[in-house]
Amino acid sequence: MEANELLARLRKKIDSIDFEILKLINQRMEHTLRTRKLKANISDPGREQEIIASLRRRSSALIRSEFSEILFKEIISESKLLQRKDLKLIGFQGEHGAYGEVAIRIVDNSLVPIPCMEFVDVFDEVINRQLDFGIVPVENSLEGAVTQVNDLLVETDVHKIKIVGEVKIPIHHCLLASPGTDYHEIKVVYSHPQALAQCRRFLSKHRLESRPYYDTAGAAMMLSKEKPRAAAAIASKLCAELYNLDVLFEDIEDNETNATRFLILSNEESNKAGNKCSIVFSTEHKAGALFNILKIFSDAGLNLTRIESRPIRNDPGKYAFLLDFLGSDREEKVIAALEKARKETVIFKFLGCYNEAPQ
Numbered sequence: 244m245e246a247n248e249l250l251a252r253l254r255k256k257i258d259s260i261d262f263e264i265l266k267l268i269n270q271r272m273e274h275t276l277r278t279r280k281l282k283a284n285i286s287d288p289g290r291e292q293e294i295i296a297s298l299r300r301r302s303s304a305l306i307r308s309e310f311s312e313i314l315f316k317e318i319i320s321e322s323k324l325l326q327r328k329d330l331k332l333i334g335f336q337g338e339h340g341a342y343g344e345v346a347i348r349i350v351d352n353s354l355v356p357i358p359c360m361e362f363v364d365v366f367d368e369v370i371n372r373q374l375d376f377g378i379v380p381v382e383n384s385l386e387g388a389v390t391q392v393n394d395l396l397v398e399t400d401v402h403k404i405k406i407v408g409e410v411k412i413p414i415h416h417c418l419l420a421s422p423g424t425d426y427h428e429i430k431v432v433y434s435h436p437q438a439l440a441q442c443r444r445f446l447s448k449h450r451l452e453s454r455p456y457y458d459t460a461g462a463a464m465m466l467s468k469e470k471p472r473a474a475a476a477i478a479s480k481l482c483a484e485l486y487n488l489d490v491l492f493e494d495i496e497d498n499e500t501n502a503t504r505f506l507i508l509s510n511e512e513s514n515k516a517g518n519k520c521s522i523v524f525s526t527e528h529k530a531g532a533l534f535n536i537l538k539i540f541s542d543a544g545l546n547l548t549r550i551e552s553r554p555i556r557n558d559p560g561k562y563a564f565l566l567d568f569l570g571s572d573r574e575e576k577v578i579a580a581l582e583k584a585r586k587e588t589v590i591f592k593f594l595g596c597y598n599e600a601p602q
């Protein structure tokens with residue numbers, strides 16, 4: 244191999260390692276930002292000394308202890324700077340680049356997106372105040388309710404968590420591959436089963452084999468790390484940016500109206516007036532019980548935007564209803580209707596009042 248070619252190859256590897264180092268530093272910053280909520284002072288000199296001493300001991304032939312010390316002093320100083328900024332943290336389910344993170348960028352770009360393993364982790368970390376906000380998908384225009392999230396809303400303690408907003412985003416999938424990949428080489432495509440299903444026509448037209456993966460963004464991350472041959476991933480355009488992948492095709496979903504509505508959760512009630520309310524209730528098991536509750540809202544002239552029923556998981560045979568309607572919890576007619584509904588239901592929870600997402 245020519246020296247020039249070898250040099251280019253090595254530089255490609257160096258670039259890829261630099262990229263990984265930055266991603267790891269970003270992950271470290273996310274964790275250090277979370278420590279801010281658990282202590283009185285940002286600075287902990289004892290802990291800093293411990294870190295530096297331990298890293299100095301790990302120095303190897305190519306990493307001098309002095310270099311480790313300078314490097315990590317810089318990183319720690321940056322982490323303290325970020326902690327002083329009082330940034331607001333918002334959890335989403337999945338790896339970086341998941342559609343939850345795409346939604347966060349639309350809501351408020353100054354929020355710091357924090358990846359969480361499961362939807363329940365988003366709820367838990369908002370409740371225990373590790374995170375200021377959480378964002379969870381509640382329904383998709385093609386697939387309907389996101390059942391796990393609706394179940395968590397049914398079971399949640401409304402004194403500890405409230406819905407403070409919503410956002411609806413179009414879901415546009417892209418076919419992503421490692422830089423320089425010729426799309427003719429691609430044989431298999433990794434993604435979440437739902438994303439693969441939403442691009443069925445595209446996959447069959449291009450004779451591509453579907454490989455289910457735990458997460459769309461996880462598939463993109465795997466491509467960038469492991470660089471499997473002849474493989475691509477279906478994920479957001481944001482993933483291309485975050486994982487340094489090429490966008491081979493955009494908008495490959497079979498149905499262009501594909502959209503997901505996300506709820507924004509907080510451990511504090513919103514102090515802004517909203518125009519939409521969400522409640523959860525269950526009724527007695529008798530004829531007309533649900534009708535009577537719906538009639539309260541109809542008599543008050545309140546327009547319902549959604550009703551969803553979910554089995555109550557710890558009480559087999561019983562159902563909870565998730566109901567959204569247009570109106571503010573500061574309006575007399577809404578206050579009266581909610582009071583009436585509270586009296587005529589078995590379980591009754593007010594999930595929050597917030598602004599309806601533009602349709």
Ligand SMILES: O=C(O)C(=O)C[C@]1(C(=O)O)C=C[C@@H](O)C=C1
Pocket residue numbers: 275278279282285286287288290291294318319320322323326
């Ligand atoms: O462990 C903490 O409390 C942190 O905030 C993290 C960290 C660090 O970046 O490692 C930053 C500031 C403290 O002085 C100690 C350590």
